[in-house]
Amino acid sequence: MSEYLGIRGTVWFRALTGQASPMRGDPGSVLTADVSLGEDNTRFLCVVRDPHARFPCARDGQVGLEEAYALATRVREVIEQETGAVKRPIIAIVDVKSQAYGRREETAAIFLAAAAAADAYGSARLAGHPVITLVVGHALSGGFLTHGYQANRILAFDDDGVMIHAMHKEAAARITRRSVENLEKLGRTIAPLSYDIRDYAKLGLLHKLLHVDSPENPSQQEIQNVRDELIAAIDDARHSPVDLRNRLQSKEARETRKASILTRTILEAQWAEEQVH
Amino acid sequence: MEQIEFDYPAKRKVSRRAHVGVVGSGDLEVLLEPADAGSSHVIIRTSVDGFRDTWKAVLDRFFAKYDGVVRIEINDVGATPGSVLLRLEQAVEASEQ
């Protein structure tokens, strides 16, 4: 299930924006476009494979140092250029293999680069910009924390080529001392372990699952449907709080994330209790 | 992981609860709380299966000297009997400060 192909990002970026090129000064791996979506001038961002990337460990669809800072720059532009009352939406199209695993990356503090991108996305959301993530392929680990996980709303395709996870299967199996088969078996009963996007949906973190018959080759009608869903998600985000509380309020979250909700309830009660004293 | 439970007769009231230890390799945590019943109840969750007799021997030894009416929960990751006794004694000490 779900080899990383590295083509879906470009396919969907092109489908939704009609373009697929980086902005001046950006690495070839970061695509940015401003296009009209519904009534908005929306900024689309995507990280794609760039075999010629300057950093050798970021040539296969990973989010590396340059990708993270380019994303941060392009998201911050939207916040800083803001003039009118209507906050421009930002859409992150996600198909990332992972963060970049390299010595240069660690030396030059990829943890800070990743934080800078997440800072930009989160700050945009807090400033009232609808930030919508569309997961069209892989959304793994630090790559997803950097690009996509700070969004108000997360949409994903209900497709075997879509995978949201903390770590790819082989590494997770090795570290937890399990076989890949055993890990897959556990995933069928323990939703957070599963690599299947339909199980991920049970965690209550997704706004919606979308269906596209062939995500590598979508029809015009499917592209229009996705566009309409993005417009609806933007509208929904505009009429909701700018924090991430919706991720605990969905029907699925109330079931699967019961422990999170109970922890919050207990802490809130004890915190307040103390203030009385 | 295996769950093991024991009961021991006890009569002395204990006033305070106590928590000691960490569920880290070769260590354990102990939660000791005052109880109302006429006996003490021990619940052990251990990552190492098949040591019920060893646990019984350790707790028999502990309750031979300790007469508090308590509920004890132990979360264990393969601690030695010596470490278990030490943590139990620390919990008792903390509960009687």
Add this chain to the structure above:
Amino acid sequence: MSDERYDANFIHRQSFIELDARERAKALFDPGTSRELAGPFDRMESPWLPMQGVTPQADDGCVVMKGKISGQAAVVVALEGAFQGGSMGEVSGAKLTTALDLACADNEKGIPTSAVMLLETGGVRLQEANLGLAAIAEIMASILTLRKYAPVISITAGTVGCFGGMSLAAGLSSYIILTREARLGLNGPEVIEQESGVDEFDSSDRALIWAIHGGEQRYATGLADALVDDDTQQVADAVRRFIAKGVPPVHRSSQVALYRNRIAALDTSRQWEPKELRATWGTSSFAEEKQ
């Protein structure tokens, strides 16, 4: 800024690293003012570990304490590195996020409340995989909200270090305090060796690991705000200093142009000697100190 570094010649030192998470948290407060919230007897343990045959811990390896530091309200959240490598699970993550959110709510009510995170963690707890990753995303969101009102201070003392997704949480902090025994980075050496090969990173090369991830290097390249000895008093003093400083004018993670230019200036055709970066990235105070 040279006061950010301390001399090591204290006679009565109490090791901070040797303390467990609960003792570490308590040691940062004004004496007698701290109180633990959602402690072990509330039994907010992981629902996911027992079903996988793993012994849970009654506080899920996350200690939340509220009290006063320098007379002002503060919350300290300490991760227990000895339990599951300090990894973030659903409950430990929810504790940290909620603590930050409650501090934020108090600030909004006019009660200045700072937050301190003691990060000894490998990142996501793989037995809770996607809920751990989601929790980290939420922690990051809560740091961003709180740090507008009050400083969010992260401390990594050792010996676990701060890795994986939680290194992004450190990156978002207002201030980072490290010891020489601390390591901070996104990917640990073993992970890099596994993913990119031993030529990229030899995880048995201890000197290389410390040269890159070690607290001294992070401080010398301006990526941490204080380097302290493994001494409880020094750690607590540094916390007090940063609380007194308040919210920084610009957070490090918002200085995009600065860091983007630094990355652009790097020669990527070769591996670097980590110390090379100190000349160009080092804080002015460090450069001055070396003169």
